[in-house]
Amino acid sequence: xxxxxxxxxxxxxxxxxxxxxxxxxxxxxxxxxxxxxxxxxxxxxxxxxxxxxxxxxxxxxxxxxxxxxxxxxxxxxxxxxxxxxxxxxxxxxxxxxxxxxxxxxxxxxxxxxxxxxxxxxxxxxxxxxxxxxxxxxxxxxxxxxxxxxxxxxxxxxxxxxxxxxxxxxxxxxxxxxxxxxxxxxxxxxxxxxxxxxxxxx
Numbered sequence: 001x002x003x004x005x006x007x008x009x010x011x012x013x014x015x016x017x018x019x020x021x022x023x024x025x026x027x028x029x030x031x032x033x034x035x036x037x038x039x040x041x042x043x044x045x046x047x048x049x050x051x052x053x054x055x056x057x058x059x060x061x062x063x064x065x066x067x068x069x070x071x072x073x074x075x076x077x078x079x080x081x082x083x084x085x086x087x088x089x090x091x092x093x094x095x096x097x098x099x100x101x102x103x104x105x106x107x108x109x110x111x112x113x114x115x116x117x118x119x120x121x122x123x124x125x126x127x128x129x130x131x132x133x134x135x136x137x138x139x140x141x142x143x144x145x146x147x148x149x150x151x152x153x154x155x156x157x158x159x160x161x162x163x164x165x166x167x168x169x170x171x172x173x174x175x176x177x178x179x180x181x182x183x184x185x186x187x188x189x190x191x192x193x194x195x196x197x198x199x200x201x
Contacts, residue, residue: 023045023185025184025187027041027044028044037070038067038069039067040065040066042063042065042080043188044063046061046062046063046185047185048160049181050182052178059084061080062162062189063080064151074148076145077147077197079144083138083141083171092136096121096167097118097122097164097166099120101121101165102163103116105161106160108157114153116144121141121166123141125138148193151193152198155189160186161173
């Protein structure tokens with residue numbers, strides 16, 4: 001239990017740190033010397049949608065991860081979700097994702113569907129005063145458990161739509177009507193699956 005809690009805390013901290021990273025594919029690898037040298041590999045660059053000018057404003061990300069033993073055996077895998085929203089003066093309701101809440105991946109116009117359950121969720125906010133204007137950044141964070149087969153199905157899709165549900169609200173991606181699927185999202189997922197997950201199934 002303590003090990004699971006520690007892993008969740010570390011992954012959520014990593015998600016916060018990745019909140020403003022671009023959609024460029026990167027991989028973060030860490031060795032946990034306090035936990036029998038487990039290896040945590042997390043994708044960075046999991047931006048799912050962009051606005052009409054191609055910018056990832058108010059970034060939403062789905063970054064897969066795998067935790068392996070020092071011998072290379074898979075311990076766990078899943079997807080870290082983060083949603084960042086910046087406002088000036090108005091409040092936004094958090095999704096307030098809890099353990100057991102769903103992220104539904106609708107693949108190829110409904111020909112396949114992957115349902116993931118949250119292992120944990122959290123939310124946070126930061127306030128900045130820039131030249132007299134108050135800006136608030138809201139963060140919704142969650143970790144979803146996902147098998148290699150589920151990640152593979154998502155990565156191999158030609159089209160994906162996602163609904164993330166929490167206690168307070170839900171959000172669908174790509175966000176309509178103004179956002180579109182980021183062209184690098186599915187290739188990034190597929191590359192991570194092929195190089196970081198498939199060899200350890």
